[in-house]
Amino acid sequence: MTRRVLVSGNWKMNHNHFESIQFVQKLAAILRASPLPSGRDASLHPPFTSLRSVQTAVESDAVPVALGAQDCHGMDRGAFTGEVSAEMLAKLGVSYVIVGHSERRTYFGETDEIVRAKLDAVLRHAMTPILCVGETLDERQGGRAEEKVSAQLGTALSKRPGSVVGGLVVAYEPIWAIGTGETATASDAQHMAAHIRREVERLSGAEAAGGIRVQYGGSVTPENARVLLSCPDVDGLLVGGASLGAEGFAAIGRAGA
Numbered sequence: 001m002t003r004r005v006l007v008s009g010n011w012k013m014n015h016n017h018f019e020s021i022q023f024v025q026k027l028a029a030i031l032r033a034s035p036l037p038s039g040r041d042a043s044l045h046p047p048f049t050s051l052r053s054v055q056t057a058v059e060s061d062a063v064p065v066a067l068g069a070q071d072c073h074g075m076d077r078g079a080f081t082g083e084v085s086a087e088m089l090a091k092l093g094v095s096y097v098i099v100g101h102s103e104r105r106t107y108f109g110e111t112d113e114i115v116r117a118k119l120d121a122v123l124r125h126a127m128t129p130i131l132c133v134g135e136t137l138d139e140r141q142g143g144r145a146e147e148k149v150s151a152q153l154g155t156a157l158s159k160r161p162g163s164v165v166g167g168l169v170v171a172y173e174p175i176w177a178i179g180t181g182e183t184a185t186a187s188d189a190q191h192m193a194a195h196i197r198r199e200v201e202r203l204s205g206a207e208a209a210g211g212i213r214v215q216y217g218g219s220v221t222p223e224n225a226r227v228l229l230s231c232p233d234v235d236g237l238l239v240g241g242a243s244l245g246a247e248g249f250a251a252i253g254r255a256g257a
C-alpha cells in the first residue's frame with residue numbers, strides 16, 4: 001500500500017509568535033514557488049503561545065501545512081494550572097498532537113499511563129496523535145531497544161479497535177539521536193519501523209499495521225532526509241532543530257521525491 005509521507009516540524013520551546021508568523025510567511029513564499037511533491041503532507045508544531053498566530057497565518061496565505069501541537073493534558077478541563085486540553089487544541093483547528101515525546105517523559109515525568117490518557121484525549125477530540133517511542137543509549141547498547149519500544153506501544157495501544165490504531169502516527173525517536181547530531185542509520189530506522197509495524201499487527205491486527213504511519217525522528221537534516229525516507233517502513237520524519245528554518249523544513253519535505 002502506498003502511504004502519504006508526513007513531515008512534521010516540532011519547534012519545541014522556540015519561536016515566539018512574531019517569529020512564528022515570519023516563519024509561516026517565508027514558508028508560504030517557498031511553497032508557492034515550489035510546492036511540496038504530491039504524496040507529501042507537512043505539519044507544524046509551534047509552542048502553545050504561537051498556535052493561534054500560526055493558524056491565522058496558514059489560513060490567510062493558504063499554506064498547505066496542517067497545524068500541530070506538542071502536547072496536551074489528558075483531561076478536558078479543570079484545576080490543572082498551566083495545562084492545555086485537547087479540547088482547546090481541537091477548537092483552534094489543530095490536526096496533529098505529539099504525545100509522549102521523550103523530553104516530556106524525561107523532564108516532566110510522563111509515564112506510559114499518562115501518555116495513554118493523553119492519547120485518549122486527542123482521539124476523543126478527533127485529532128491524530130503522533131505517539132513518540134524510543135530507547136536510551138543504555139537500552140540500545142544493552143540489546144533492550146525493541147523491548148522498550150514494545151512496552152511503550154503496548155501501554156498506549158492495547159485494547160483499542162484496529163480501525164482507530166490504523167489512523168495513528170507513531171514516531172520512532174531514539175533518545176540518543178535527539179539533538180545530538182547522531183542520526184540512526186537508515187538500517188536502524190528501518191529495523192525499528194518494521195518492528196513497530198509488527199507490534200501494531202500483534203496488538204491491533206493487520207489492518208492497523210497497514211494503516212499506521214511510522215515517522216523517524218532524531219537529528220534529521222535536509223542532507224540525511226532522503227535516505228531515511230527511502231526506508232520501506234518509514235512514512236515520514238519528525239524534525240526538531242532542522243525545522244526551525246523555513247528553507248530547511250521545505251527541503252526536508254521535498255527530500256527524495
Ligand code: 13P
Nearest residue numbers: 010178179218219240241
Ligand atoms: P532534533 O531533530 O533536534 O534532533 O529533534 C528531534 C525531535 O525530538 C523531534 O521531536
